[in-house]
Amino acid sequence: MPESDSWEYSRHIPNDVRAVTVSRRTLRLILTVHGLITLVDVAELLAAELVANAVRHTKGAAALRVRWSPPGTLRIGARDADPSPPEPPESFAAALEREDGRGLALVRACADVWGWQPLVRDGNRGKFVWCEVGAA
Numbered sequence: 807m808p809e810s811d812s813w814e815y816s817r818h819i820p821n822d823v824r825a826v827t828v829s830r831r832t833l834r835l836i837l838t839v840h841g842l843i844t845l846v847d848v849a850e851l852l853a854a855e856l857v858a859n860a861v862r863h864t865k866g867a868a869a870l871r872v873r874w875s876p877p878g879t880l881r882i883g884a885r886d887a888d889p890s891p892p893e894p895p896e897s898f899a900a901a902l903e904r905e906d907g908r909g910l911a912l913v914r915a916c917a918d919v920w921g922w923q924p925l926v927r928d929g930n931r932g933k934f935v936w937c938e939v940g941a942a
Contacts, residue, residue: 814873829857829870855909856884864888883936
């Protein structure tokens with residue numbers, strides 16, 4: 807599939823810490839098949855942080871979503887069951903001093919842009935936290 811075609815994948819994941827590894831491996835396979843191997847390392851890091859937050863800080867199932875939009879934007883996101891907004895990330899330098907809580911600081915430092923949006927579906931509430939990286 808040429809890089810000029812858009813595509814999207816979603817993977818529903820249980821609320822289980824092993825979901826982080828499954829998400830990383832799934833993302834690596836997707837990007838490799840689509841010829842985007844240069845994005846694999848940073849994309850795996852970003853996906854791992856987003857999915858880890860989804861399963862660590864919420865209850866219920868989550869999902870990983872990956873979307874490619876030409877001419878070169880990869881969007882990675884994690885849906886979870888908690889409608890509360892994520893804590894704003896501190897600077898990466900400040901986060902280095904902490905034992906935990908560095909996830910969104912890493913996302914902020916490595917992604918071109920990140921954000922979140924509340925979700926409501928079939929009476930269930932949650933949120934979608936996403937980030938984007940460019941292929942350039």
